[in-house]
């Protein structure tokens with residue numbers, strides 16, 4: 229691998245802590261600290277993403293590269309560091325946080341000039357670990373590795389995953405806060421992204437009244453990642469904020485399109501670039517439920533439930549607006565932009581739903597159609613993904629009851645069948661308003677509705693296998709997630725088996741990763 233090409237421009241630009249023993253640091257107003265990863269004695273590669281490595285300019289894997297992949301015995305040119313950020317967690321200001329178990333190697337540029345940051349997750353404690361260990365368990369690492377790649381192949385902006393390795397050490401975790409912690413295998417992943425900057429980085433500098441660094445951070449971000457912005461002065465920051473709002477809304481709509489529930493949308497988990505970041509207690513939707521949250525910590529308020537993600541992202545943008553206020557002093561502008569967020573979000577959301585149904589354009593009465601559909605989905609307990617796959621197969625000759633009863637988690641008694649029939653008739657009437665052919669309408673559905681989603685029970689089975697030294701499921705899932713709009717393995721295109729309804733890690737997840 230071209231490890232020698234990795235550089236660290238971030239640490240040349242921003243104030244940081246370079247002290248010998250960063251764990252005892254006492255310099256609050258910095259954006260990063262240099263820190264050495266622990267290194268591991270017996271690391272073992274589980275999977276390496278060669279396509280991504282080539283794409284970002286890191287090239288092919290050699291056996292010696294296992295050291296780099298686990299942040300062990302690093303060469304001189306890699307000056308490792310962890311960044312400081314702040315955040316609002318579950319609606320409350322949490323003060324300073326930071327990369328508690330993420331360590332950056334720096335950045336690599338590929339042949340076409342595209343830059344990517346490279347980061348280990350689980351390579352040891354940093355000055356931002358608070359009292360935690362900086363480690364990651366196999367379970368959470370497999371989940372992040374596979375799901376971030378699945379999102380990429382679904383066409384959704386995300387951080388990506390380059391490798392997954394065993395560290396050779398065990399880590400102690402209490403999965404469901406049972407008071408009975410268990411040893412689990414430790415793992416480390418490398419993830420990559422154009423940038424890992426979060427809303428929280430801006431919040432930290434603003435809260436600390438480090439306005440010059442806030443300006444530098446905004447300038448750095450615009451110059452590197454928002455290259456279309458050419459204005460100067462306050463106008464530049466206004467355009468930046470508008471674009472962050474747009475990218476965030478677009479991302480939320482994409483999550484709704486495929487049924488992704490993030491589970492822990494704190495502002496420190498919001499990417500300033502509009503990427504999906506932090507694959508913790510996430511879940512893909514099985515049965516359609518706007519109120520579903522996979523995160524056990526979130527159960528009481530369901531703040532981060534599936535149906536609330538649009539609204540919560542707007543709340544998070546309000547916090548970002550507050551943080552940017554020292555450089556965008558136009559309160560009315562910020563308020564108007566945030567108020568427009570809802571309109572833009574719903575317009576984009578409804579356009580997306582149109583495509584899911586194979587409609588070529590949004591019509592006046594679609595609002596009512598979508599509301600009826602939502603009520604039907606909830607009441608008939610339909611699987612979100614499979615419902616649309618079945619809808620593609622519907623024609624005059626099909627037995628609609630058989631077609632849809634296989635994708636419900638409940639029993640379709642006569643009254644429900646009537647409701648379904650009524651809805652499908654209204655759907656067929658609505659399809660007649662299309663100005664495109666049946667085939668074009670079907671193509672729209674096929675490219676919008678995935679045939680494969682990475683369900684929690686599949687991940688659960690995969691983790692069990694890897695724990696027992698087998699990688700067959702990992703290989704199959706990789707193949708399936710790389711082709712999500714095809715049915716590569718028919719056995720994966722079924723609803724969650726009922727055996728998994730109450731298995732921890734399949735229905736509910738905790739943050740103990």
Ligand SMILES: Nc1ncnc2c1ncn2[C@@H]1O[C@H](COP(=O)(O)OP(=O)(O)OP(=O)(O)O)[C@@H](O)[C@H]1O
Nearest residue numbers: 325326327328329330357360361362363506507508
């Ligand atoms: N095992 C751990 N050791 C040290 N810090 C941790 C650990 N787990 C979580 N943290 C820190 O706690 C905060 C919130 O955790 P969260 O679960 O959102 O993040 P994460 O999954 O570790 O990381 P990321 O957001 O980088 O994907 C973060 O600042 C994170 O770095």
